[in-house]
Amino acid sequence: MELILSVPSVLVCLSSIYLFFLVLVSVALVRSPSAMHLRCWAFTFWAPAIGGLLIACRSFVPLWVSDYIGCMLFLMGLGCVWMGMRSFQGRMIDVRIPAFVALGFIPPAIWADRSVDTFALWREIYIFFFAAMFFFLAAYEVRKGKMGEVLPSARYAFSAYVSFGLIHVVAIWFAIEWPIEFNGFIPVSNWLFVFTVLSMLHTVAVAFLGVVLAKDRAELKIKRLAYTDELTGLNNRRAFLEGVQGMLSEEQCGGGTFLIIDIDHFKQVNDTYGHQVGDIVLQRFGHFLKSISNNRTICGRIGGEEFGIYLPGLLGPSLDLLAENICKATALLDVRYAGQIIRFTISIGLADTKTTEFRFERLYEDADLALYRAKRLGRNTCCRFDRDLQDPDMEPVMDEIVQLSA
Incomplete structure (x- = not known):
């Protein structure tokens, strides 16, 4: 029972969900290979899936692999959430911001690497802070929308991204008040377990709403074709x-x-x-x-x-x-x-x-x-x-x- 309810086991389940949605996005990407938002969202699922598995396997792989590369992949995937939504809304993306956040993880990690507890605390604060930032930015892109386009499910996607961001903000407070303890290499924390489960649920919700947003846009496009004069672009x-x-x-x-x-x-x-x-x-x-x-x-x-x-x-x-x-x-x-x-x-x-x-x-x-x-x-x-x-x-x-x- 302890193995089932452990943080590493939930991380493995979360990575499995990422891989499942990665397959769905990859199928859509095959049909629309030039869609930049699908490429970003594919990386959004791919990077955290690999990163989560590396962190979960920190007992079996070198710590620089699990604690450094795993966390950097997580951060890049979170940045691609925002970039994908920005591309979906027809705006330019800048990969330098997620890359800077991911690479910026290294200096504080090296500084805090002298203590397992200190390193764990700073790693959590760093990841939670920028995760909240990227989810709030994604919510802003949804709220801003695309000029002349109103998608019915946009308000639900906005609420999901805001909720996801708030959870990460609250997690920063929990990380400071109740630091994670380690049983060897295995993190032990009830609140981190609950947080990981909530992340799993939000991941499913956000991924599902992404599919719904794309469906809404396709329906809107069909409706516009039915109600728009093709030659002039005016109402027919x-x-x-x-x-x-x-x-x-x-x-x-x-x-x-x-x-x-x-x-x-x-x-x-x-x-x-x-x-x-x-x-x-x-x-x-x-x-x-x-x-x-x-x-x-x-x-x-x-x-x-x-x-x-x-x-x-x-x-x-x-x-x-x-x-x-x-x-x-x-x-x-x-x-x-x-x-x-x-x-x-x-x-x-x-x-x-x-x-x-x-x-x-x-x-x-x-x-x-x-x-x-x-x-x-x-x-x-x-x-x-x-x-x-x-x-x-x-x-x-x-x-x-x-x-x-x-």
Whole structure:
């Protein structure tokens, strides 16, 4: 029973868990060999697994192997926890910091090597301190996240890393108050046994949450592909409609203004310069719309050369000036292809919830009527839908709309 509950035996079990997750990460690494975060996490499991086995076998191997190399491998593995999470979030990593921490273990170890008790105390304080630091840094990377990305399991991963770091902080206090005793080469300590078990549980939790984070990201990527226009990077028609309908259905909704935008004579661009240039024009305009949008604005490509902008909470004729400025700014955009400069213009139709129902279908219909009128007025302009000024002759005829859109 004493052998089962001894610190070395638990270290062997912990190393076995590290090796198990190392196999899982290695399989993922085979599928994605260029993933730097997987490489770091593979080393995170590999280094402590070997280091833990060396420390556990200090009765059978030279002490410089178990106490020096084993601890340095542990420290490098802990540093890779932080580097892996930093790489997972798309940020640069710096291996010099974990390497400096690992190599920095040698001077105090040599100084304290004159006494087994002193060496054990300083080794514990050193490892626990930097372990806590790396886990807190990993928690910070999770909390900071990746720009434009919200992963549902991130808060659980953050809590696990913080908890893991706090355990190591508390362990420093235990190491000072209740120093480890040695039965020959075997460390004897009830609190160290409990700490090692908690480390085992946290290792499983952190590794599992790493898998969940990767799963969340994969699902988010699939969702983005389903809701993003591949050419322009804007919302596709489905995402745009759902976004606007969601805004209009919100309680206490203050309404908003819908702008429907059509690139003038787009078919002529394709016929004259080719569809490749047409795609570049769409991309150029899509990037322009992104640059003028904010977090509340819903912007998307809702047709071939048709785009939409919904401005929640903004109403009234003052938005006509915005539409006019968008027209003017677009006329200044240029596409360079094969030594040629290609310019294009747009027409905009506006409608807001003051003049229509809180239904997207009706809002779209009114804005489309305004767009039709803008085209009738000569294009490269904007027009607002106004029911009081609506002229029966302005009722759109589908054949004419198709012809004008060409």
